[in-house]
Amino acid sequence: MASVIRIKDITIKTPTHRATYPFDGPLTLITGSIGVGKSSLLELLKYGLGGSAKLMPAIRANVATVEVNAEFSGRLYRFQREMGDTKVDVLDVLSGEIIGPWSVTNRKYMPKASQQLLTILGLPADLRIPRRRVRPTSDTVGVSFFDLYRYIYLGQNEIDTSVVGHVDKNLDNKRRAVFELLYGLNSPELINLAVRKGEWLDKEKSLRSSAAAVKEFLLQANEPDMDQLRRLGREAEAELESARGLLIAVRDDSEALLRSQRSLRDRVSRLRSALTEVSASSDAISGDIHKSRSLLAQLRLEQEALGRADVARHALSGLEFSVCPRCMQDVTARVAPSNCCTLCLQPEERVEEDLAGEAKRLASQIAETESLLAEDEEGFEARRAERRDIEADLAEATMELDRSTAELITPRLEEVQSLSMQIARLEARIEQLEASSARWSNYKLTLDEADEAFRSASALDSKEQELQESLAANRVRLDELAEVFNATVRSLRLPWYQSADIDRETYMPVVNGGQFDELSVGGARKTIVNLAYHLANLQYALENDLAYPGLLIVDSPRKNIGQTAEDSAVANEVYKAFARLVEGFGNSVQLIVADNSVPGFVADSYPELNFSYENPVVPGAPHPGEGVERVH
Secondary structure, three states: OOOOEEEEEEEEEOOOOEEEEEOOOOEEEEEEOOOOOHHHHHHHHHHHOOOOOOOOHHHHHHOOEEEEEEEEOOEEEEEEEEOOOOEEEEEEOOOOOEOOOEEOOOEOOEOEHHHHHHHHOOOOOOOEEEOOOOOOOOOEEEOOHHHHHOOOEEOOOOOOOOOOOOOOHHHHHHHHHHHHHHOOOOOHHHHHHHHHHHHHHHHHHHHHHHHHHHHHHHHHOOOOOHHHHHHHHHHHHHHHHHHHHHHHHHHHHHHHHHHHOHHHHHHHHHHHHHHHHHHHHHHHHHHHHHHHHHHHHHHHHHHHHHHHHHHHHHHHOOOOOOEOOOOOOEOOOOOOOOOEOOOOOOEHHHHHHHHHHHHHHHHHHHHHHHHHHHHHHHHHHHHHHHHHHHHHHHHHHHHHHHHHHHHHHHHHHHHHHHHHHHHHHHHHHHHHHHHHHHHHHHHHHHHHHHHHHHHHHHHHHHHHHHHHHHHHHHHHHHHHHHHHHHHHHHHOOOOOOOOEEEOOOOOOEEEOOEEHHHOOOHHHHHHHHHHHHHHHHHHHHHHHOOOOOOEEEEEOHHHHHOOOHHHHHHHHHHHHHHHHHHHHHHHHOEEEEEEOOOOHHHHOOOOEEEEOOOOOOOOOOOOOOOOOOOOO
16 A cells, blocks of 8 residues: 655744744645745645755744654654754654654764655665666665655745655656656665676676776786796796705715715814814923913022021121110110020020921922922923824824715715706796796686676576566556546646647656646746646556555645636646545645645635744744845
């Protein structure tokens, strides 16, 4: 059945006033003179639901808050939005549950109003369609609730210029997408397939472009092709294997030669160890000799000093001092112990004994030191002679080893070095060939991935065609809609009417064989055709239980038709069409029509919100009358 949207009422709050306007019954008329705010009231309805609105500066300056009570799919919600705010507070009226706020813009951590409204209506919340209808790519654009709203709100500025925003290329793409969803000509699953197919086709295009760039690079760099790379690789591998074999043979040969020289190397090693040992022993003996010589010199100095002391003692032993030789004082009267010196008072007999014993000790120590020194000097000469012999043997063995190495080992080492360099060059060459092969493999892999992407797109295309075939039967609805549209236009009794139809590709109205944009502005033809198109869509949806909101809001149809007698007759027919729709479907439909005035037969039968300069839409902001700036 048709999606149910019912506007219950709207409350407009200013800093000092508050006014609530109900929309009772299936048809509500909004009337009043130019400038009292009729169009602004309809724009405020959209604004209160979270949409953008064309609001005059006077409205923005006076209105503080808009509150809309509306029923969506059987549940009553209250939408409240402050003027200039980017969010809407939402309340479930029956349960009292606060389910907002909802953002009117894209916010990371807040639900978006347009998506939430689609969800309430049972439609996909995050529906995205390809930006291009022909050869779609992964570039998509989102479809919101307010793209659907264009089918239920025929504004004053678009009534004679645009059919659901078709003049805007971006909006026209969304218009057609919404139409197809409402009429079952398309489905979210089918749209998703189209988007995914576009993504695969984009990937295929990108991969083929990358592959072409790689191939161009390889050709510019004169890279061998895959066949040449395989041949060159085999040749390099064969040369590398041969060089490695030769290297192993040379190394084995060198090892055998080195083993044959092991005894010679062992002899050199032993001689070097012996030389080290003899040198260490010689250095130790040399140190002992130096110490002994130093000690002997010291002992001889002590011996000489002792001899001089003994000579002096004997030379002075017969002398008697009457005065002290130092201070020249008389010492004759001094009393000294017997056998002691009158000057130093030391026993005379002990001095002679001590000097004799010391002289004997020194002579003995000197003799012992001279004996040890002689032994060390003899040992040192023996070690020096042994060292000369070892050095001679080591020089001879080293020369023999060097000569053997130069004659036997060095050429083989040079051959090893040469083979190692050859192997390194071949390995580098193989790496280059492998890098080239990898680039060609990457090129082929990229092409394979592009082919796979194409196959994936083709598979999705097959599924897409299957789904399209399953929905193909619904295209009869276009023929049926065209009949309803033709009947609606015919019922308006237009003197210029010949035929009316629906374009099967664009879903736009066609009158007298001409497209909407080809209709002349004169005679209000565009306004009338646009009205008839919206009425036909609504009628057909109600008759066939399409997912089409049973709501239509129209702004100023009579004013845009004209004021002549013939125009009034056409306007009367338009309002008769409104009345027939309401009478035929009752509470299943809701029409809200704003106009300067309406035919009496309609005004007498349906509720009317009438505004004047003294009682404008915005409470507390009276209009001063014609000829000055108006609230609207």
